[in-house]
Amino acid sequence: MAPLPAPPIAASASASAFLFLSPPRSRSRYQHPKTKPKPAATILCSSTATAAGSASPSLSEQLEPLSRTLLHDKPTPIADRPTPEPTWVNPTRPKPSVLSLSRHRRRSPSANTSSAPLQPLLRALRALPEDADLAGTLDAFFLQQGQGQGAAPSPSDALLLLNYLHPSWRKTLSLLAWLRALPAGAFQLDTIFFNVALKSLRAARQWPHAERLALDMLDAGVPLDNITYSTLITAARRCRQFSKAVEWFERMYAADGVLPDEVTYSAVLDVYAQLGMKEEVLALFDRARGSGWKPDHVAFAVLAKMFGEAGDYEGIQFVFKEMRVVGIKPNIFVYNALLEALGKTGKPGLARNLFEEMVVQGVDPNARTLTALAKIYGRARWGRDALQLWNKMRELKLPADNILCNTLLSMCADVGLVAEAEQLFNEMKDPECRDVPKPDKWSYTAMINIYGSNGDTDHALQLFGEMLKGGIEPNIMSYTIVIQCLGKAQRIQQAVEVLEVGLEKGLKPDDRLCGCLLSVIALSSGEEMEMVLSSLEKVNQNLVKLIRVLGDARVGADDITKELKSVLNAAAPEVRRPYCNCLIDVCHNHGFPPQRAREVFHLAQTYGLYSKVQSRKDEEWSLDLRSLSVGAAKTAFDDWMQTVSERWVQHKALPESFSVYTGSSTHKFAQGLASAFAAHLEQMAVPFCPSESQAGSFISSRDDLVSWLQTSSSPAVVAG
Secondary structure, eight states, rough: OOOOOOOOOOOOOOTTGGGGSOOOOOOSOOOOOOOOOOOOOHHHHGGOOOOOTSOOOOOOHGGGGGGGTTTTSSSSOOOOOOOOOOOOOOOSSSSSSSSSSSSSOOOOOOTTTOGGHHHHHHHHHHOOTOOOOOHHHHHHHHHHHTTTSSSSOOOOHHHHHHTTTOOOOOHHHHHHHHHHTTTTTTOOOOEEEHHHHHHHHHHHHHHHHHHHHHHHHHHHHHOHHHHHHHHHHHHHTTTTTTHHHHHHHHHHSSSTOOOOHHHHHHHHHHHHHHTHHHHHHHHHHHHHHHTTOOOOOHHHHHHHHHHHHTTTTHHHHHHHHHHHHOOOOEEEEEEEEHHHHHHHOEEEEEEHHHHHHHTTTTTTOOOHHHHHHHHHHHTTTHHHHHHHHHHHHHHHHHOHHHHHHHHHHHHHHHHHHHHEEEEEEHHOOOTTTOOOOOHHHHHHHHHHHHHHHHHHTHHHHHHHHHHTTTTTOOOOOHHHHHHHHHHHOOOOHHHHHHHHHHHHOOOOOOOOHHHHHHHHHSSSSSSHHHHHHHTTTTOOOHHHHHHHHHHHHHHHHHHHHHHHHHHHHSOOOHHHHHHHHHHHHHHHHOOTTHHHHHHHHHHHHHHHTTTTEEESSSSSSEEEEEOOOOHHHHHHHHHHHHHHHHHHHHHHOOSSEEEEEEOOOOTTOOHHHHHHHHHHHHHTTTOOEEOOOTTTEEEEEEEHHHHHHHHOHHHHHHHO
């Protein structure tokens, strides 16, 4: 069962409320409040030191920080990067400028230089293969041109040749090697020639050759200027060699008289952000601003992206504040970065306001802008805003690529816009429609997801077959959605057939597909269950073994713990709780020994997988079931009521009120956890009633529960 969305958060109705653009209250420079983490031992012992009137955390809550390591017999050490030591600054001397705000002067060929004499050579070089050695052709040409005075070109001719060969990095290196091999005194090979060659290597993303050439410069005593370092750093960044970019940036500081310029600075900011080195980004930004540097759009886009990745809302405020201080207006790249950042920080209302401001400022959105906004609206389940965005795009005929169209299809799946998704998909399939790209495997997968979520199994299966016939290889997500859809429709045999087709085509099931098969097992009958287990055993034998063990009444708790730990350790962290949900459902639906479901639930609690389900305060106990399946929610509630019963028998204090939250969504495809839980309450005759103030919430008082406990003979309360 898909998790139910969180209750909607009311957005500000006022468009003037871009209040988050106001500067931070503390200082002119960004300083995010830091909380020093407590060691694990302190957390485990803190329950005995809570202040009077505060909440008393449960054991599972105390164990939550260890949920990623406790499953292993030996916790995996986490190699945290040490916090850099602060740089000492002599207060009696002025602070030197960090950045060189203008590039070092470089020699350039004369503007009057004509390439006419070199045209025969250029044609000859163009005709040579990419990996050819240019030495023979160059020797022949310049010996003829030199008229006995040597075979060396002039500096301007050499630069012209290097720039001409720029698209071909192999020929560029061959020309540079020839120049370096000329007799001493015949040609002075200085820094500018190496810089041109490095730019060619950067354009071709040939980082190993670029670094080797820079090391050759150092060995030959050729000085590296700030253009050299900037080219190296940006080349490493472009090739995603971020550690190398940092290494050469640090070496740049060690070199005498070489300071970074604005290009180097922007590149290093992005490198630090890519590495997650937030403190280094802010420190370098602060020092550069103190030196008089004016950040450009690239720098602000880097900062916005970094804060967005970290989900740091205060950081995004800092970006807006600094842009106002500098007096720079956001361009399309900054707006895109800020929109993506606001989406990751869960601020859909502010993202909508920012988009409206962008349009008012005359900045035209592009495909990336609309993709970011579509993701935000889909994630927030904002059907009305998503539909308005859709209509606006159709009206303005805004540009669309595969990423945007597939994101729009996914947004339609999130908010239940089936007709709009079908319209777009049909246009993508129409050969005469040139405004949108042709559908790819992600487009088909998004449509299959829409039909599968809507319970339209036949259309989902039809599209899946259309992919196979059309030569579009389904991805693992396509298989997962189709199998899940067939499982919900109780078409278990067809689900197994789809899996077998995938295995024959070389499909390698991942943890999510295995979890999907677990949910199919929970929905199947006895014979069908054996059919699914037989297929699942081909890809995950340990998972099948665990199910067999759970169904065997002769197996003890220690063996259950061992097998469950083995399965969860092998699974990705994000699927461990869904695994436990499905395993509890299997225990409920297939008549496994009565204690099995609660044993799995307790073990999952111990590992921190259900750490936020229960919350206890002196005045209220609450139970949040939104992330649980129906079977797991029933088990969690029964276990919760067992605790209440035990405290009442032991004459311990109970809070005045109790509340259970199942979530309530108006989304068209939402699953009915609230209705299933309401039926469970009715079956048990527990005095919980729906809350009038909050949909999807059930409440009860201490007096009502105590009265019920006095007369109840429910097994969930009496049994342990």
